[in-house]
Amino acid sequence: MSDAHDETYPFRGGGGMDGNDGSEHVTTHGGESAAPDGERTFAALPPARGRGFAETWWGRAWLQALEDTALDTAQLKAGRRLARAGAVGAVSVRPGRITAVVQDKDGTAHRSDVLLQRLSPQEWDHFLGMTVERAGHIAALLDRDMPPHLVEDAAAAGVDLLPGIGDLEPECDCEAWDHCGHTAALCYQMARLLDQDPFVLLLMRGRGERELLDELQVRSVARQDAEGTVPAEPRAAAPEGVDAAEAYAEGVILPPLPEAPPLPSEPGPPPSLDTETEPAGEVDVAGLAFLAARAAAEAHRLLAEALSPGHAHQPVEAELTLSEDAARLAAAAPDAATAARLAEASGRDEDGLAGAVRAWGYGGRAALAVLEKEWTPRGDVLARARAALDAAWDEDERPVLRAARNHWTVAGADAQLRHGTDGRWWPYRKERGRWVPAGPAAHDPATALAMVTGAE
Template sequence: MTEARERTFEALPPAQGRGFTTTWWGHAWLKALEDTALDTGQLKAGRKLARGGGVGAVSIRPGRITAVVQDRDGTRHRSDVLLQQLGEEEWDRFLSMAVERAGHIAALLEREMPPHLVEDAAAAGVDLLPGVGDLEPECGCEAWDHCAHTAALSYQVARLLDQDPFVLLLLRGRGERALLDELQQRSATYGAPPDEVPGGPRPEVPGVSAEEAYAASVLLPALPPPPALPPEPGLPPVLDTETPPEPGVEAEALEFLATAAAATAHALLAEALSPGHATRPVPTEPTVEEDAARLASGSVTAVLSARLAAGSGRDGEGLALAVRAWRYGGAAGLAVLEEEWTPSGEAKARARASLEAAWDGGEGPVLRAARNRWSVQGGSAQLRLAPDGRWWPYRKERGRWAPAGPPTSDPAAAMAAAGGDEDGGGED
């Protein structure tokens, strides 16, 4: 039989209403949790975390559920809940029982788990739903019993079970596709008519002409209102699981990219919901060099930083300088770091006038100009002129010019940020 696959469900929005579940099997799941946990206070705290959206994406695979759960103070913990898988003999009994009643297969296809299916399975010696003590907790907070984090994860899984009982069957050891394929094979052997077999012939659906569909478009309702902006980006799934990654795939890098993508999506949604968004120009796609600096400006490990440096054609120190430039001014700051340009005669005249006006009575430093860069003669400070007329402070560090602050229209302020006012001689 095909091996069951891992499934990851995106983080659910905060729960509405009093209950977490509406199905009887969802209630049975929570009853197993509540009858197992020794500390009801932890259950209450877990309900609050789950209800408030503190549970990130949930990964489900045979025998284990995993998610990152965030405390109200922002601390994150990897939490797992374990459930024993069914053995091969138990699955054989369950599948044999299911094919004897077409209603069982139909119910599963409708994403339902009627009581008689569970009762018939129990009569065959197969317990589908967990009982007291079956939900075993593991959490990064190192609690020995169910803590608020594993409780929150369990409450969230109850909501997933409401939507799809195949989640429970996957936990017990069989993925949906593998289970349905086996049922189809056994149904054919058992003698079920083809139209009762999953994947069998389906009735033809009459089509609609393009002309009719276009004419009906005027009857469509108005678009729904845009979604509300979540208070913060969603939590990425935990990829450090027992399922080995494909060759060449690194879980650490994927988790990092998922976190960065969630933050970017949150920022884009905030921008899209802001006033005047429709009139703003569409931003250009970042270059590889820009994207590497953007990603490295977050919290990255040394291994990921080295990969970002190599991927963008930089060494480690070059990436560190790019990150500083990005933090000071994004793509514009990076361009000032890595690109030179020659100001036009008019732009150069305005720059000179700005420099002369910045210091009274010739008290400013002696500057040597080279294209758009003015360096303190005999010193280690530099001003760089951007195309928008602003001045960027730079300071020489270990033989390289490094960004020293954000841009400003006042060259004297930029020079102070670069430390030029204190230069008493140095590298040229």
Template sequence: MTDRTGADEERTFAASTPAHGRGFAGTWWGLAWLRALEDAALDGAQVKVGRRLARAGAVGAVSVRPGRVTAVVQDRDGTAHRADVLLQELPSDRWDRFLDMAAERAGHVAALLDREMPPHLVEDAAAHGVELLPGLGDLEARCDCGAWDHCGHTAALCYQVARLLDEDPFVLLLMRGRAERALLDELQDRSVAPVAEAEATPEGVQDGRQEGLDAVEAFAAGDILPPLPESPRPPSEPGLPPSLDTEAPPAPGVDPTALEFLAAQTAREAHRLLAEALRPGHERQPLDDELTLDQDAVRLASGDPEPGVGARLGRGSERGREGLALAVRAWRYGGVTALAVLDEEWPVQAEALARARAALETAWDEGERPALRFAHNRWTVVGGSAQLRLGRDGRWWPYRKERGRWAPAGPAAHDPVTVLASVGAEADA
């Protein structure tokens, strides 16, 4: 339950409940929050203490305000400590940049209203000089226990906040300085302004008549070329394809539902390509490799609006029904890269193996560390249902055993410890 006070400038979330056997974050932005904590903490042992406290339900009600989150955290002996984690608010000029950018892209607003924070929203914000997610050293810890760095109490608070971010990314935006209602009102004002300007009287029109240009002046300036107009902005959303729901029966061999699906997918892909082509610096980006028949079949199946349509269009793949379902899940997590991780098994260089093993060995105390079985780029928890897979780009992907098959379980991360925690590998006593 969430209580709100004032003009939504503070939100209070109920105390945490014990959460044994599962990770604290499942979304990519929740995992990014935890990485900011784990990468910056100087004492990894305190981070592990905080993880245990949060998992045991020791974090009280969490208060979220611009620039700060606060909670009372209890030690195992029952001693209570006030813990605060500070995150710098964004200045007004950066909020203006973010709001202008978001108002131009209806998909960003829709994602936030669905309590989602897609990567392209964060990337577009960063391109405008607005860093939404915390980076290394951005989370400042303060606790009445006297610790000068992150202690177990502030670490426990950070783990609990990761859960809250999973459910509602507006929690992060409030910490950065904008409450949900105020932010949405400002976005609405910016969306209405261009419409009002378009309805105003065009420049150069007086008393209903268009001002002309003297012919002598026009002829004299005929050898001077005017500047090229600015590139048009792409529409905020792809257009709607025509409906095929007519009284006429379809021709033999034509599937109207599949045809409508293909038209909608084509419109979305064309919109995406146009938006990328108009983005600054696009001409310097390398061209993507052309999709294989199997990859394109999986791509089509991943956009299935209703059971069966995508499967029929995915017949270009020889994976079978269950194999196609796993491929679709992988595609939705990471496209071509995630699909390659699902299919490929390859030997890992010794240096990469050493780095990953060192990270896993330092994350848990001796005896608490899960036993892993190594097979090329696939590391499996012995006696468990969790697996890590290393992609060729150096990122780790979580997998979970379902009905006897290894299935993709989330997006990738550079830290194998965070990925292992996201699939519920019990690493704490």
């Protein structure tokens, strides 16, 4: 704690932070500045609305150390809100400490610090020795990556790179005795920086990037000289492992694949949209939640079909059109506002969407096509259709049907048969002046018509 500074870091116009000790800061790429003593300063990041604070596993491990340590979950939530709102100024990172000015909602600025124990010279010696033994570790660091095996090997050498419970020690001028909303906000912002560059964590542990790479280079050359090999730059080190084509060719050495997991009994729950952050712009939260639930249900249906016997020999269906997909979604009974948007997007009114939903329920896209598309049967198709109609009833019971393209309407009744392109018959009835589907298709026209006349 002896390395704490007494000065306060005010916000600058560009969201940066500057000390008042007269030290010179050199601007580098990506809104970052570097000081001669190894300190790195990162410009304030934009608000984090709509995204998580940690995408990498080591960034999440950083936040886990914070969340496992903090005694007041309300302060963690306050910190998340501040970080999401962009209230954290430029972040200064130096060995053992990160610092930023964090603004409350009322604009009050607080100098906040989070301390992390530096590695001892002996721990650094162990870490550097372990790293040069595996070229893959150097290559990963140069790619701004921190693979689990690097951290595991370091731990085996007695070096804990990532913080654990109680390792992130807070200091804030708001005088909170534990992590306050300001230090929590700084930690959440730090997770975003760690996602971009794990060298930031190594700087907190005591070594800057340039110093670390120089030491690795010296040790790598010394090790190669001792082994009588040709020195090579760390950046040119080949990654460990076997070429994928070679591994595939030697398939006999690979373990057998595990059995596929069983099909879940129902779709999994979609991601929760119940967050502390207000939706940006004109996001329709209810509509988005409905679409997420339908996507989960559709994924479950497709997986069930894919696992069914003979699926590989089934023809691939064409993608749904906008009109068909709107009917499919509306059939899942969305709220009124979402249903209205589906109707408008598909060029239908309220009654038109209701008819499309009814058709979809009776027979999917085939039933919807019969509802919304008329077609003129060829002569041979028409002849077969008439023969089917004649054979369906005795002559004295046969209803009088008036034909118009593929529609056969019962004279004097609000009943109709529609002939599909696949030869099936669809029953229709007239409701409020509009023809609507009355049941599923049948191969026999008399059976289809009975669905209508029996319901009247």
